[in-house]
Amino acid sequence: MRVFITMIYRQTKRFFRARSRVMGMIINPLIWLVFFGLGWSKVFDNPMARTIFGGVDYLTFLAPGIFAMTIFNQSFVSGVSVIWDKQFGFLKEVLVAPASRKETILGRLTGDSLLTTIQGFIILLLTFLLAENLKISGIIPALLIGFLLAIAFSGFGTSLALKMESMEGFQMIMMVLMLPLTFLSGAIYPIEAMPSWMKALAYINPLTYAVDGARYYLVGANVTKFSITIDWAVLSLIAVVLVSLAMVEFEKATID
Amino acid sequence: MYAIEVENLVKKYGDFEAVKGISFKVNRGEIFGFLGPNGAGKTTTVHVLTTLLRLTSGKATVAGHDVVKEPMEVRKRIGIVFQDPSLDRELTAYENMYIHGRIYGLTGNKLEEKIERLLKFVELWEFRDKPVKTFSGGMQRRLEIARSLLHEPEILFLDEPTIGLDPQTRAHIWDYIKAMKEEHNMTIFLTTHYMDEAEQLADRIAIIDHGKIIAEGTANELKKLVGNDVVYLKLEAPEEVKCLKAEFIKGCKILADGKVQLEVENAAEALPKLFTLVQHLGVKILEVTYHRPTLNDVFLHLTGREIREESGENPFKIVRMRVRR
Numbered sequence: 001m002r003v004f005i006t007m008i009y010r011q012t013k014r015f016f017r018a019r020s021r022v023m024g025m026i027i028n029p030l031i032w033l034v035f036f037g038l039g040w041s042k043v044f045d046n047p048m049a050r051t052i053f054g055g056v057d058y059l060t061f062l063a064p065g066i067f068a069m070t071i072f073n074q075s076f077v078s079g080v081s082v083i084w085d086k087q088f089g090f091l092k093e094v095l096v097a098p099a100s101r102k103e104t105i106l107g108r109l110t111g112d113s114l115l116t117t118i119q120g121f122i123i124l125l126l127t128f129l130l131a132e133n134l135k136i137s138g139i140i141p142a143l144l145i146g147f148l149l150a151i152a153f154s155g156f157g158t159s160l161a162l163k164m165e166s167m168e169g170f171q172m173i174m175m176v177l178m179l180p181l182t183f184l185s186g187a188i189y190p191i192e193a194m195p196s197w198m199k200a201l202a203y204i205n206p207l208t209y210a211v212d213g214a215r216y217y218l219v220g221a222n223v224t225k226f227s228i229t230i231d232w233a234v235l236s237l238i239a240v241v242l243v244s245l246a247m248v249e250f251e252k253a254t255i256d
Numbered sequence: 257m258y259a260i261e262v263e264n265l266v267k268k269y270g271d272f273e274a275v276k277g278i279s280f281k282v283n284r285g286e287i288f289g290f291l292g293p294n295g296a297g298k299t300t301t302v303h304v305l306t307t308l309l310r311l312t313s314g315k316a317t318v319a320g321h322d323v324v325k326e327p328m329e330v331r332k333r334i335g336i337v338f339q340d341p342s343l344d345r346e347l348t349a350y351e352n353m354y355i356h357g358r359i360y361g362l363t364g365n366k367l368e369e370k371i372e373r374l375l376k377f378v379e380l381w382e383f384r385d386k387p388v389k390t391f392s393g394g395m396q397r398r399l400e401i402a403r404s405l406l407h408e409p410e411i412l413f414l415d416e417p418t419i420g421l422d423p424q425t426r427a428h429i430w431d432y433i434k435a436m437k438e439e440h441n442m443t444i445f446l447t448t449h450y451m452d453e454a455e456q457l458a459d460r461i462a463i464i465d466h467g468k469i470i471a472e473g474t475a476n477e478l479k480k481l482v483g484n485d486v487v488y489l490k491l492e493a494p495e496e497v498k499c500l501k502a503e504f505i506k507g508c509k510i511l512a513d514g515k516v517q518l519e520v521e522n523a524a525e526a527l528p529k530l531f532t533l534v535q536h537l538g539v540k541i542l543e544v545t546y547h548r549p550t551l552n553d554v555f556l557h558l559t560g561r562e563i564r565e566e567s568g569e570n571p572f573k574i575v576r577m578r579v580r581r
């Protein structure tokens with residue numbers, strides 16, 4: 001447990017040391033919510049559009065999507081930040097320590113995911129100011145969904161970073177993965193409205209199930225695509241697989 | 257039992273053999289110097305011994321445990337200062353120490369006391385709450401040394417501990433290393449490409465070049481490989497002087513400028529005897545100089561090249577070696 005807790009402590013310290021980064025992470029989703037969400041909400045302010053979005057106004061539809069998107073982006077970045085530890089050498093200090101590597105990386109992922117979930121929470125509170133019909137009772141279960149999503153993608157980012165040689169590679173993967181996964185998750189428009197090939201991609205996108213789950217708790221069962229049981233099951237499975245992958249990668253890590 | 261035992265250690269990166277079958281033993285409580293030029297394979301060896309790199313073949317035992325079969329047991333007993341920085345730059349000196357201590361199982365008052373004592377030892381206590389990224393190279397190095405001592409390792413690895421530092425800071429760090437050895441009777445494995453550093457600190461030295469150990473012994477033993485010390489005497493009346501004879505004088509020559517050149521095994525011990533001898537002859541000595549072979553001469557003698565000392569500030573590793581024939 002000691003290494004697990006110590007890594008959470010370290011990630012937390014680092015996080016609050018870089019305040020400008022914290023602000024940046026909150027501002028980005030806010031831009032989406034305000035300039036994208038508010039803008040389109042006027043366009044979609046008619047009964048026909050409401051049926052497309054499951055009978056709610058566009059901001060209400062979008063809010064859980066922005067929440068999941070914030071967590072997804074941030075957790076991916078924090079996972080990949082292992083590459084900075086590699087770059088600045090702290091990774092060696094961890095690898096040479098007589099501590100369980102599995103526990104070490106699990107602590108790191110948990111710490112990062114808790115912090116990411118807190119950021120998601122802040123975004124969620126802000127969306128409550130804009131969107132009309134969100135359920136306060138949905139916050140806590142939505143945060144749990146958010147945490148699962150966070151730890152899954154932190155794990156994925158970590159595995160990638162341990163494999164990756166260069167920062168350029170990282171930038172490319174960000175480009176190739178992040179935006180498409182966001183668009184293919186039903187966060188911005190419903191999966192129902194997508195052409196079938198996009199739908200197929202949406203189904204295999206883990207983010208889809210987090211958006212759907214968050215929507216279930218924050219808006220209601222009538223706007224979701226899958227049953228909440230499926231959302232939980234898929235997300236849990238993916239989290240277990242991706243975190244295990246990160247643990248295996250970290251166990252093998254040398255400094256070649 | 258030896259602190260470190262290495263037998264035919266080979267490490268390849270792909271096809272490239274960085275360490276080509278080296279063997280050596282390090283006694284408990286000694287400072288073992290691993291001296292060699294850039295790219296000789298020093299860091300590679302350290303990383304294999306500290307379980308960070310997997311060896312290609314051979315056998316290495318550290319603190320009685322095999323580095324491949326029991327890496328965890330090895331890790332518990334070693335401390336290391338890496339050649340390249342390994343601190344968390346965003347965190348403060350104290351936080352870096354604290355996290356290290358926790359990872360190694362220290363807690364509470366005991367941990368706090370130790371951090372305080374060690375930060376004072378390396379004279380960083382007043383900077384404890386400053387982020388490491390604001391530290392100079394020398395301060396970072398001192399912090400890394402303090403950190404490596406926190407869990408009281410049996411064996412300490414120092415990979416070029418003073419590379420890139422100015423002369424004062426280097427001397428300072430040498431003092432810490434000596435004090436550490438005195439206080440804790442620790443075994444220290446020190447790599448360096450500075451001859452003076454190896455000579456100042458190491459009880460025994462192995463010279464490594466192109467992945468092979470080419471010589472091993474105390475600094476004096478190594479120098480013997482090159483030859484004797486040479487003493488030059490300038491006398492008042494050279495024309496009257498023949499060559500001096502005594503059992504400690506291994507060779508004697510009168511040089512063109514009239515100076516007497518003498519070969520002795522150990523100049524420091526021979527000089528007083530020489531003075532007495534010359535005095536008995538009733539000749540006045542005007543000038544004395546002597547030359548002892550340096551480790552550089554040893555390296556030159558063995559490889560035909562010099563270990564070039566790079567200027568301290570150069571952060572880039574440039575292999576600049578002059579080939580002499």
Ligand SMILES: Nc1ncnc2c1ncn2[C@@H]1O[C@H](COP(=O)(O)OP(=O)(O)OP(=O)(O)O)[C@@H](O)[C@H]1O
Binds near residue numbers: 269272274293296
């Ligand atoms: N990860 C790696 N992949 C491939 N080759 C490597 C790697 N690391 C080191 N080498 C090569 O292995 C050789 C030995 O390198 P090493 O770092 O052990 O030397 P060193 O004695 O520590 O040198 P320096 O004084 O520059 O630190 C060098 O030729 C180097 O280029």
Ligand SMILES: [Mg+2]
Binds near residue numbers: 298300339
């Ligand atoms: Mg090196």
